[in-house]
Amino acid sequence: MNKGLLEGKTALIFGVANRRSLAWGIAQAWGAEGASLILGYQGERLRENVEELAASLPKSAHALCCDVADDGQIEKFFAAVSERSPSVDLVLHSIAFAPKEALEHEFSEVDRDDFRVTFDISVYSFLAIARRAKPLMSRGGLLLTLTYYGSEKVTPHYHIMGAAKAALEASVRYLAYEMGPLGIRVNALSPGPVNTLAARGISGFTQMLKHHQDKAPLRKPVDPAEVGATALFLATEGAGAITGQTLYVDCGYSILGA
Structure with a gap:
């Protein structure tokens, strides 16, 4: 039997909610190549579903609760990780959230609390995870997050999330600079619109999906x-040799001028 590309590596994956989650697609890809996975899920309502998904992976996987809005839970999560594995090689951050009102209002009408919550969950959580993962990544490795083209160009109804994703991409660059000497690479993937649970919370998402499919080069x-x-x-x-980058996985949509 051939050895998997990621055999002997441990991966932490934040953001699996169900089988449609992009985080789940990445978990499957990493798990199929031999990585040992630890899935961090938000709360009790997701526990049974994520545990079922973890059990379906080809190699042993654990599911641990971790609400990234709570520093205490992040500390507890990483303490549990340390007990299971002496080192971590891969970390996926696939987490974004904005209150419904913030997505429905005009951008200038977003209130302070909604702005704070959006940036806390969607951006700061990546820094919090990176900071706690760093001591475990003694062999170097990869910190990976997910973004969207609405960070660069105005996407109707994306509003506050566009600003948050722009901040997330800037965070990728600064973390890459900081962690490069440790052999830790930091990158972002920017997929086109995908029919996930989070995406369906965006008004007009169905039309966005169709527009992308009709206009993308592929x-x-x-x-x-x-x-x-x-x-x-x-x-x-x-x-x-790839770090500090945003890589587009969008069927070419981001090359278009309009």
Whole structure:
């Protein structure tokens, strides 16, 4: 039996909610190549579903509760990780949230509390996870997050999330600079619109999906398996010189002028 590309590596994955989650597509790709996975889920309402998904992976996987809005839970999560594995090689941050009102209002009408919550969950959580993962990544490795083209160009109804994703991409660059000497690479994947639980909370998402499919050079929607395959590439030695980058997995949509 051939040895998997990620055999002997431990991966932490934040953001699996169900089988449609992009985080789940990446978990499958990394798990199929031999990585040992630990899935962090938000709260009790997701526990049974995530545990069932973890059990379906080809190699042993654990599911641990971790609400990234709570520093105490993040500390507890990483303490549990330390007990299970002496080192961590791969970390996926696939977490974003904005209150419904913040997505429905005009951008200038977003109130202070909704702004704070959006940036706390969607951006600061990546820093909090990176800070606690760093001591465990003594062999170097990869910190990976997910973003969207609405960070660069105005996307109707995306509003506050566009600003948050722009801040997330800037965070990728600063973390890459900081952690490069430790052999830790930091990158973001930017898929086109995918029919996930989070995406369906955006008004007009169905129209956004159709527009993308009609206009993207490849004339097709993005398959979560394709996102997983790109994440697998970034986790391997072949991507050893790639850091601080946002890689588009969007069927070419981001090259268009309009």
